[in-house]
Amino acid sequence: MLRVVTVYPDLLGTYGDRGNGIVLQRRAALRGIESAHDEATSDERLPVADIYCIGGGEDGPQQLAVERLEQDGTLKERAADGAVVLAVCAGLQVLGRSFAVSDGTRAGGLGLFELDTVASAQPRAVGEVVVDGAAGYLPLTGFENHAGRTVRDEALAPLGRVISGVGNGDGTDGALVGRLVGTYLHGPVLARNPLLADWLLALALDAGELAPIDDDPSRGLHDERLGVARRAR
Amino acid sequence: MPRATVEHDDSPSIRGARLSARDRAGLAALRLVNGASRRSGRGQGTVAGGRVALRIAPRLLERLAYDLELALVSGTNGKTTTTACLTAAMSTRGPVATNDTGSNMLPGHVAALGNSTARVAVLECDEVWLSRAIPLERPGAVVVLNLSRDQLDRTSEVRHVARSWHAALASLEGTCVANADDPLVVSAAVHAPNVAWFAGGLEFREDASACPRCMARLHFDDDGGWHCECGLARPDPDAFLRDGTAVVDGTQVPFKITLPGAFNEGNGLAALLAAVRLGVDADAAAAAICSVTDVAGRFSELDVDGSRARLLLAKNPAGWSALLRLLADDDAPIVVAINARVADGFDPSWLYDVEFDRLAGRRVVATGERWRDLSTRLFYAGVEHTTETDPRRAIAVAGGAGRRVDVIANYTAFAALHGAR
Incomplete structure (x- = not known):
């Protein structure tokens, strides 16, 4: 039984990122893999799962999410035990060491990623993004919407290189360490990038390549968005 | 008025x-x-x-x-x-x-x-x-x-x-x-x-x-x-x-x-x-x-090649939630038209905050400039549907034989259909 949990959609559910959990569960089910997707709100204990999806949210709720996740402890434990974690936007910042809050102060994160997110004098990063690189799930397309810029420690790998858009702000997007994946891309990112979804599923299932899904409309969506982004450059 | x-x-x-x-x-x-x-x-x-x-x-x-x-x-x-x-x-x-x-x-x-x-x-x-x-x-x-x-x-x-x-x-x-x-x-x-x-x-x-x-x-x-x-x-x-x-x-x-x-x-x-x-x-x-009846085309009707279409506007998850409740007791075919222009918001991620699974079992046609995003969303919601790039064609396909079709469109998709009456 593959268990997918969307973490705190009541706090980190502003940008439609609950779609990532929906996509993972459906893509597993379509291949006959027994699976479940649950949304765990911040007033309950975080269930044990194989994949955790954390989404984007607003400043205040983001700080509250860190507090609750620290108190709860499950996410850190499961991450140490090899669970897959997909963290998007505020989720990426939550997994980092620290992030900037709009009132000018800084808040601590969970410290699973060796990165800090800082305030920026640049305008808010809003728009289509293309991320490329050597990994098999790339290129990615998505939509970003964030104010902060993310500074990785040198040893921490990004998810990929930004071809268009802002991402972390240094020409890269997100972070990747072990089975923890961070990105700024909404869309939701797994709806627009089925190869990334399947890569995460394969990680969680300790499987090799997964069989393709018949009549999968998301492949056409991926190609279309990539084409639009390329033409716009 | x-x-x-x-x-x-x-x-x-x-x-x-x-x-x-x-x-x-x-x-x-x-x-x-x-x-x-x-x-x-x-x-x-x-x-x-x-x-x-x-x-x-x-x-x-x-x-x-x-x-x-x-x-x-x-x-x-x-x-x-x-x-x-x-x-x-x-x-x-x-x-x-x-x-x-x-x-x-x-x-x-x-x-x-x-x-x-x-x-x-x-x-x-x-x-x-x-x-x-x-x-x-x-x-x-x-x-x-x-x-x-x-x-x-x-x-x-x-x-x-x-x-x-x-x-x-x-x-x-x-x-x-x-x-x-x-x-x-x-x-x-x-x-x-x-x-x-x-x-x-x-x-x-x-x-x-x-x-x-x-x-x-x-x-x-x-x-x-x-x-x-x-x-x-x-x-x-x-x-x-x-x-x-x-x-x-x-x-x-x-x-x-x-x-x-x-x-x-x-x-x-x-x-x-x-x-x-x-x-x-x-x-x-x-x-x-x-006595207010027609407000900027909302709930107005449109005739497309003999199909009668009722125009419904839903721009965001809250609007969709309201309309899904309104449509729950109905069995008319549904055309959903989604654009992502500036007045709509450029990011249609919000489609995943809409409980589209409630449309399962209905005749659904996906259209609008972002029909691929919508089709992907419906696919993951388990809603069988067909796709048409042209909204008017989608209405004609969904309706056929003079049936009433409910068209749910977001802002610019709605405006395009309403303006074309």
Whole structure:
């Protein structure tokens, strides 16, 4: 039984990122893999799962999410035990060491990623993004919407290189360490990038390549968005 | 619905406010540009002229609004309908200026006021612009309906919008007419010196699950009540619906609105309370509101090659939630049209906040400029569907043999279909 949990959609559910959990569960089910997707709100204990999806949210709720996740402890434990974690936007910042809050102060994160997110004098990063690189799930397309810029420690790998858009702000997007994946891309990112979804599923299932899904409309969506982004450059 | 009469007034004063030479030049430019825009068929002629006028005369809006009896209507959903209802209610006493073309930012306000000699105005106001409109226009009433996620690429955070309302409403001289059922609205409106509360309902709770004041988890009761440990709670409404009537300040009036859907009852109730607080007789206002039928094409019908299509507008998860409830008892084929232009928001991620699985088993056709995003969403919701790139073709395919089709479209997809009638 593959268990997918969307973490705190009541706090980190502003940008439609609950779609990532929906996509993972459906893509597993379509291949006959027994699976479940649950949304765990911040007033309950975080269930044990194989994949955790954390989404984007607003400043205040983001700080509250860190507090609750620290108190709860499950996410850190499961991450140490090899669970897959997909963290998007505020989720990426939550997994980092620290992030900037709009009132000018800084808040601590969970410290699973060796990165800090800082305030920026640049305008808010809003728009289509293309991320490329050597990994098999790339290129990615998505939509970003964030104010902060993310500074990785040198040893921490990004998810990929930004071809268009802002991402972390240094020409890269997100972070990747072990089975923890961070990105700024909404869309939701797994709806627009089925190869990334399947890569995460394969990680969680300790499987090799997964069989393709018949009549999968998301492949056409991926190609279309990539084409639009390329033409716009 | 009565429309504002347009009489050009070239005298140096308008409604008692002194206009400077600059203001008069701005007004002249407004009329010139709007006339040209309308004649060329390029637009309804409101935004362009308003922009030019404000560039020439930056204080024109203040001067035009001076000593008007003015009401603003804002919120994520229901602005246009509520504005139409309040305009109908206020029109029982005389001409009303209004912006019924959808231009709901400051240039649209300038255009609506500059093209009218009415002494009463009811203006729909974009939620992000409300905090700027209030100090300039000094409204006698501000109606705030609801706040939830919409066009986040532009508004970025719903709570930012609530905070900007809080600051503007705190110095409001007029009455704030606010939805007691929406915690984000209440968190801003409680700061207004003079508030009238209506029970307008809450379609979408997910942007209000954490208390807007202290971030603790809000408690919702089954009967629509809500509260937080910090003390923020649903205020007792001054206006609510009861058995086909509206109760306003303790007085019961007949209230059977023509527009469909519980959400429109809430919009009508907001307009009724605002009209009563602005001095309109409750029975007259209620009758006028109940007679409103076609609001900017919402729920209007379109004929496509023999298929009858009912046009429904849903721009965001809250709007969708309301419409899915309305459509639950129906079995008409459904066309869904999704665009992602600037007025829609560029990121259609919100499709995953809509419970599309409730359409499973219905005949569904996906269309609009972002039909691939929609088709992917429906696929993951387990909703069998077909796709068509052209919305009119989608209607023809879905309907066939003269059946009625319900078309649910977001803003620009809706406008394209409505405009093509």
